[in-house]
Amino acid sequence: xxxxxxxxxTLELPGYVPNFLSILQIxxxxxxxxxxxxxxxxxTSGRFxxxxxxxxxxxxxxxxxxxxxxxxxxYFVFTPDFYKKTTPIFxxxxxxxxxxxxxxxxxxxxxVVVVEGITSVLEGPASLLAVYAIATRKAYRDxxxxxxxxxxxxxxxxxxxxxxxxxxxYAAGPFYYWFYYIFMNNIWVVIPSLIALRSWRRIVHQFENxxxxxx
Amino acid sequence: xxxxxxxxxTLELPGYVPNFLSILQIxxxxxxxxxxxxxxxxxTSGRFxxxxxxxxxxxxxxxxxxxxxxxxxxYFVFTPDFYKKTTPIFxxxxxxxxxxxxxxxxxxxxxVVVVEGITSVLEGPASLLAVYAIATRKAYRDxxxxxxxxxxxxxxxxxxxxxxxxxxxYAAGPFYYWFYYIFMNNIWVVIPSLIALRSWRRIVHQFENxxxxxx
Numbered sequence: 035x036x037x038x039x040x041x042x043x044t045l046e047l048p049g050y051v052p053n054f055l056s057i058l059q060i061x062x063x064x065x066x067x068x069x070x071x072x073x074x075x076x077x078t079s080g081r082f083x084x085x086x087x088x089x090x091x092x093x094x095x096x097x098x099x100x101x102x103x104x105x106x107x108x109y110f111v112f113t114p115d116f117y118k119k120t121t122p123i124f125x126x127x128x129x130x131x132x133x134x135x136x137x138x139x140x141x142x143x144x145x146v147v148v149v150e151g152i153t154s155v156l157e158g159p160a161s162l163l164a165v166y167a168i169a170t171r172k173a174y175r176d177x178x179x180x181x182x183x184x185x186x187x188x189x190x191x192x193x194x195x196x197x198x199x200x201x202x203x204y205a206a207g208p209f210y211y212w213f214y215y216i217f218m219n220n221i222w223v224v225i226p227s228l229i230a231l232r233s234w235r236r237i238v239h240q241f242e243n244x245x246x247x248x249x
Numbered sequence: 250x251x252x253x254x255x256x257x258x259t260l261e262l263p264g265y266v267p268n269f270l271s272i273l274q275i276x277x278x279x280x281x282x283x284x285x286x287x288x289x290x291x292x293t294s295g296r297f298x299x300x301x302x303x304x305x306x307x308x309x310x311x312x313x314x315x316x317x318x319x320x321x322x323x324y325f326v327f328t329p330d331f332y333k334k335t336t337p338i339f340x341x342x343x344x345x346x347x348x349x350x351x352x353x354x355x356x357x358x359x360x361v362v363v364v365e366g367i368t369s370v371l372e373g374p375a376s377l378l379a380v381y382a383i384a385t386r387k388a389y390r391d392x393x394x395x396x397x398x399x400x401x402x403x404x405x406x407x408x409x410x411x412x413x414x415x416x417x418x419y420a421a422g423p424f425y426y427w428f429y430y431i432f433m434n435n436i437w438v439v440i441p442s443l444i445a446l447r448s449w450r451r452i453v454h455q456f457e458n459x460x461x462x463x464x
Contacts, residue, residue, distance in 0.1 A: 144415050
């Protein structure tokens with residue numbers, strides 16, 4: 035019936051072209067490039083002698099998440115016809131594969147597009163700025179990290195809750211549901227929660243110290 | 250054709266009951282109660298001798314926006330059938346009237362419901378906490394205000410951009426579009442932007458001073 039592998043089958047996607055790359059090629063492509071970014075930032079940040087371990091780890095995360103937002107999610111936002119690509123463009127392949135976990139990407143659901151838009155256009159550059167701000171210990175590094183993390187968390191709430199409210203099954207099976215939709219997205223729930231908490235505490239601590247001194 | 254005053258006319262709302270109160274009664278009801286809250290907080294805050302004018306103004310705003318989020322928007326979130334009420338419940342009247350500016354409220358659009366859900370359940374109590382935090386000059390008052398403002402701004406972006414992406418007219422005429430949809434919502438763009446900027450600067454200033462001192 036449907037000319038595509040997505041759910042619900044009633045979704046109309048004229049011009050859909052199946053994946054050229056296998057799931058293994060797509061996942062290992064994204065995984066290896068990301069690993070490369072993390073290793074590069076870890077090694078480079080080692081040259082900044084004043085940075086402690088947790089700061090270097092944060093820089094790795096912000097570089098990884100920033101490039102994911104900017105390049106991967108940015109491609110989705112500005113390429114409505116990614117599922118029609120007749121040549122194996124890696125970024126289009128990723129979104130065709132991911133749409134098996136959430137067909138709203140192929141269907142161009144407006145809530146998904148606006149969340150991805152905010153994520154790529156605002157949070158992407160802000161994440162990369164966080165790499166620089168941590169490396170150079172800018173005074174704005176903690177409010178910046180808090181702001182981006184809260185944005186990521188707000189996006190995740192919208193992303194998950196709209197599915198529940200729609201009451202529609204968007205995943206093409208348990209593997210795609212649990213791995214793509216639940217597991218992959220929860221990385222952006224857990225890590226931003228931890229970083230937001232850390233930056234919040236550091237900011238409050240700063241005001242508390244000040245208060246003590248002015249007494 | 251349509252049994253309701255909302256746009257698009259194809260929207261199905263079985264059981265819709267027209268407004269009992271006039272637009273003047275609804276707007277002046279909300280306006281006067283809000284004014285009462287602002288006056289009450291302004292007078293009460295005057296008893297805290299250490300508070301400066303801008304802090305008292307901020308307390309008025311946070312009390313007003315917090316109660317709006319919690320009571321008005323909270324009622325919408327947890328009352329899907331507000332447009333069916335057969336008795337004149339003031340909060341239901343407000344949402345029936347407001348739906349003329351954005352029918353997605355009556356239609357229970359999932360993006361609108363999740364944004365209103367976050368606003369009422371998380372930002373409502375957090376706004377009231379900000380009133381207390383400013384009055385008692387808690388060390389967390391600036392990161393708290395920054396966090397709530399960014400949430401309000403994120404919500405406004407989702408709220409406005411989804412309409413553009415949907416490409417559907419949701420307002421029942423120019424008056425409702427400009428006054429309810431554009432003007433009323435932009436209050437929550439302008440004021441949170443100003444407060445976010447203020448808190449951001451205060452936080453950064455705190456880290457800068459610290460840095461200077463440790464040198």
